[in-house]
Amino acid sequence: MxxxxxxxxxxxxxxxxxxxxxxxxxxxxxxxxxKIEISPxxxxxxxxxxxxxAIVLAPGFELKGKVKNRTDHGNSVTSLLIDVASRPGGTLxxxxxxxxxxxxxxxxxxxxxHEHEGMLLVEKDKRYYFIETQQRFLVSE
Amino acid sequence: MKTLRYHILxxxxxxxxxxxxxxxxxxxxxSPAQPTVYLVFDGAEVDGTIWNEQGKILADPAGLSPSTITxxxxxxxxxxxxxxxxxxxxxxxxxxxxxxxxxxVIFTPSGTWYGNVSGVSAIGSFVWxxxxxxxxxxxxxxxxxxxxxxxxxxxxxxxxxxQHQSLYDSYGIMITExxxxxxxxFSSQAPLMGIPxxxxxxxxxxxxxxxxxxxxxDTAAIAGAPNAIGYRKVITEEKQDDNxxxxxxxxxxxxQLISMGNFNFRLxxxxxxxxxxxxxxxxxxxxxxxxxxxxxxxxxxxxxNRSGSQKLMGL
Numbered sequence: 001m002x003x004x005x006x007x008x009x010x011x012x013x014x015x016x017x018x019x020x021x022x023x024x025x026x027x028x029x030x031x032x033x034x035k036i037e038i039s040p041x042x043x044x045x046x047x048x049x050x051x052x053x054a055i056v057l058a059p060g061f062e063l064k065g066k067v068k069n070r071t072d073h074g075n076s077v078t079s080l081l082i083d084v085a086s087r088p089g090g091t092l093x094x095x096x097x098x099x100x101x102x103x104x105x106x107x108x109x110x111x112x113x114h115e116h117e118g119m120l121l122v123e124k125d126k127r128y129y130f131i132e133t134q135q136r137f138l139v140s141e
Numbered sequence: 142m143k144t145l146r147y148h149i150l151x152x153x154x155x156x157x158x159x160x161x162x163x164x165x166x167x168x169x170x171x172s173p174a175q176p177t178v179y180l181v182f183d184g185a186e187v188d189g190t191i192w193n194e195q196g197k198i199l200a201d202p203a204g205l206s207p208s209t210i211t212x213x214x215x216x217x218x219x220x221x222x223x224x225x226x227x228x229x230x231x232x233x234x235x236x237x238x239x240x241x242x243x244x245x246v247i248f249t250p251s252g253t254w255y256g257n258v259s260g261v262s263a264i265g266s267f268v269w270x271x272x273x274x275x276x277x278x279x280x281x282x283x284x285x286x287x288x289x290x291x292x293x294x295x296x297x298x299x300x301x302x303x304q305h306q307s308l309y310d311s312y313g314i315m316i317t318e319x320x321x322x323x324x325x326x327f328s329s330q331a332p333l334m335g336i337p338x339x340x341x342x343x344x345x346x347x348x349x350x351x352x353x354x355x356x357x358x359d360t361a362a363i364a365g366a367p368n369a370i371g372y373r374k375v376i377t378e379e380k381q382d383d384n385x386x387x388x389x390x391x392x393x394x395x396x397q398l399i400s401m402g403n404f405n406f407r408l409x410x411x412x413x414x415x416x417x418x419x420x421x422x423x424x425x426x427x428x429x430x431x432x433x434x435x436x437x438x439x440x441x442x443x444x445x446n447r448s449g450s451q452k453l454m455g456l
Contacts (some may be wrong), residue, residue, distance in 0.1 A: 073240045079271035113438030140299050141258040
């Protein structure tokens with residue numbers, strides 16, 4: 001019985017160690033203080049909105065602003081730069097990508113230079129989230 | 142009066158045409174690769190990016206000589222020889238690169254619009270597809286080519302998604318965000334993503350600024366997703382081809398030759414000192430050699446598949 005317990009404990013320890021190792025070796029996710037889920041529909045609406053933008057991206061998260069720049073790279077990548085009035089001085093940079101298989105995905109950053117915090121759009125399990133993180137992890141010197 | 146105006150106009154035109162402008166040499170570190178880092182030395186106008194909170198940015202030219210630019214390009218390219226990535230100074234190459242696998246680095250004397258730093262970049266912007274540039278402010282680097290090159294590699298690393306390599310104590314408390322290789326004071330190595338200026342800097346495998354629980358393997362992160370750059374194919378055997386270059390004329394300070402392909406070349410003296418290097422294009426080429434390069438010289442060329450060399454006498 002004692003031997004069985006020892007083997008089980010040893011096995012559990014090895015398993016834990018391996019799981020921990022996997023965790024630290026994975027691609028570094030960013031530490032964040034806040035996370036807001038955004039539907040892909042809301043993101044898509046941004047690309048069809050007029051220059052004066054007013055869209056509720058999530059409950060309690062309304063984006064008001066003005067499109068400063070639109071760039072288009074042959075339909076595969078479209079980028080918007082929006083002056084965000086609801087976050088004075090902030091800029092939302094958002095891109096929409098379409099791969100060869102027709103799959104659409106997005107990347108975005110909401111920043112104000114020299115601020116402590118910024119927001120980054122991340123995709124996890126086919127869901128999009130704006131995470132609030134330290135800006136030094138988004139813009140660095 | 143009319144004659145004077147006419148005279149001034151003519152003089153201005155002649156000056157504009159005759160006065161030589163500093164030109165950036167067109168250099169490529171690995172032409173077969175599509176993923177591209179474009180080094181901009183001639184000044185730039187930047188608008189519509191996250192850097193433009195205060196409006197359009199007019200970046201002055203770096204004011205570096207062609208030979209200094211060539212040296213900086215060489216120093217930067219050396220750090221990317223492992224990867225399927227082309228470091229170029231050619232704007233046309235940048236425009237041809239996939240929009241989600243390219244970034245430009247602007248070298249300019251001052252970054253007063255941002256602050257007193259040696260450079261700044263957006264982490265991961267290599268894949269953003271919106272031409273957000275990275276910056277190197279040469280005035281903050283004393284215009285020292287090796288400082289400028291290492292600062293540029295550091296910023297390129299950021300655009301490729303890398304965070305700073307940091308130093309933590311045994312309790313996981315950050316000692317310094319930018320590691321300078323202090324873990325071994327006898328070591329002459331420092332991380333490129335730390336302080337890369339005072340020791341021999343290289344890519345490392347360590348704990349990034351995001352926390353001691355993470356591990357950042359610089360080279361794996363550069364080559365892997367989302368950059369999808371990959372590593373260069375290892376050429377196991379380069380075919381020797383000494384007949385790919387025909388020397389037409391060999392005069393003091395100047396070599397004229399016909400190349401049978403596009404090659405990278407270097408001209409070295411008998412002590413192994415590189416006198417000049419660059420690219421040869423198929424057809425007629427001219428290589429200029431500075432004074433003081435008398436004696437026997439060796440011209441070496443390679444395109445990754447073929448290589449060769451020839452001795453040149455009495456330059």
